[in-house]
Amino acid sequence: MSAPTETALGLTESRSAAGRALKVLTYLLVLVVFAGPLLALLVSAFNHVKDPTQLSVVPSDPTVDNFTVAFDQGVLKYLLNSFFVVGFGLLLQVAVSVLAGYALARKRFRGMTLAFVAILATLMLPEEILAIPLSVILADLPVVHINLIGSLAGMIVPVGAWAFSILVMTEFMKEVPKELEEAARIDGAGDLRIFAQIILPMCKPALGVIGVFGFTMIWDQYLLPLLVATDSSSYTLPLALRTLRVDPLVTPGVVMAASLLALLPSVIVFLFFQRSFVHGLSSGALKG
């Protein structure tokens, strides 16, 4: 880099040895504080950690026993439940978001402002505030009278519509040039064709953003599965960690092994789609 861009602190300018050492020291400290605990988790998952004091970042006597015990405790089943929920939940969420985004971005119609405000309003209504009525409603959905308590569907359907994804899709779809759509309309294409063959293919970057955010959002769900799951057969992995911990036969090493399995999917998704993630984070927050 011949011409470093100016930064607020102007740290790139410091070329002296002392300045450099300070910079490296700062980075090391940041790594220790934020990645250190996760390294301890990783190392402990592969170590004999029989009580909490043995948590360590230094590998000694590596083993996979923790995973064997964890699988005996049904962790594989919980992991599969989690994948099931995140798979179908994300599929539903993305489908719902692109459809709604198309209407909000490409159409002008009476009641549009109302629909938009309603979607924005849901941002003020998180699961936490609705926990009590949700536990009642999920047991007996109004009109259709379906009981979702105790089934994985109860963790999937409620996350199907997410205002964040809809808003990201809407913003992006607004930027597809009008001429393209008009040309297709003159050729006699209907809305469904325009949506599927013109608008949607142009929104791949936005699909990446809502895909990554949807994945981490659904994977991180805790309260909703807590309301829905009635017994261990419908536990997701994050939910199962607590029951694992209170089991007297389960050592902290086993809890760390299960935790590793619970964090790997979202960390992998983040590392692979980092650009989508950071892009969505900044645009979503700054537009706010």
Add this chain to the structure above:
Amino acid sequence: MTSLDQVKAAAGPAAGSTPPARRGPAPTAPRGAGPPVPRRVRNRRGGRWWTPWLFLAPALILFLYFKFIPMASALTMSFQEVQPYLGNRWVGGENYATVLSSDGFREAAWHTVVLAVGQTAGSMLLGLTLALLMEGQGRRLGFVRSAAFLPVVVPIAVVAELWRIMYHPTEDGMLNSLLGLVGFGPSGFINDPDTSMVSIMLTGIWRGAPYDMMIFLAGLAGVDRGLYEAAKVDGASRFQRIRHVTLPGLRAVLTILFILAAIRGLRVFTEVFLLTNGGPDGSTEVVMTVIYKLGLEQNRLGVGAAGAVLLFLATLLLTVGVHLFRRRGNE
């Protein structure tokens, strides 16, 4: 914006190539209609009033079922004594009176505010510091930033289990042995009523600061470089430059982060539920853990719903308040 350019670049050839290919058979289709066909077709095709609602229907139905009906139901439940199978009894404002006069709830509300303020301030301060220290380009820097961001994508349940173990209260617990190195005695952390709140706050900041850092970095990228040059010419010190150029440039980001963090702070549940579940001795009981216990463990749904409605009103007031404050500041 780059995405717009991409879209336009992609649009060019597509717009040019499709119409000629289709133009051939088109005139033969509408018999005797004459030249103004395209306009009429467009009106018929794009003009049905219910088309947009069809596209919106899945989202609106899901929101109706899992957001709006529950909210309406929280409101009605909050005025009722909810008795499954026996039918609900209207009790007026009794549930609200119970909640507001209960020492437990008032204490929990105070804890929630303390936790929200501490976590918000801590995360934003640390996040801003990190962003200032790690602004810039370069592979190594990018690696450090990504590593620092990891806590944000780790599921909250994992964060709680990990920190529970790190907070082990004996001398040889992980964090206590670190404290021992710098000469501080072992702390009870989440197991001691005096330190439990600070410990939860610390875990929250650990997970919140990197998130704030990323947003601040995006904000920093938007600060006008010319202003830095101008400040340099004027002989401003590093501190003055940050105080008078960077921070004003970050105002919008600061407001948004504040709203997001404060609202998240008020409805804090999972980390408290898993780290202490309100203990020891009620020292970390927050509004959401009280509501959860009332509604889902003791089955006092009406009282729990009243608490939830109050929590909703608090977040609503906060959001509207910050927006009003911000608007006035802009004028």
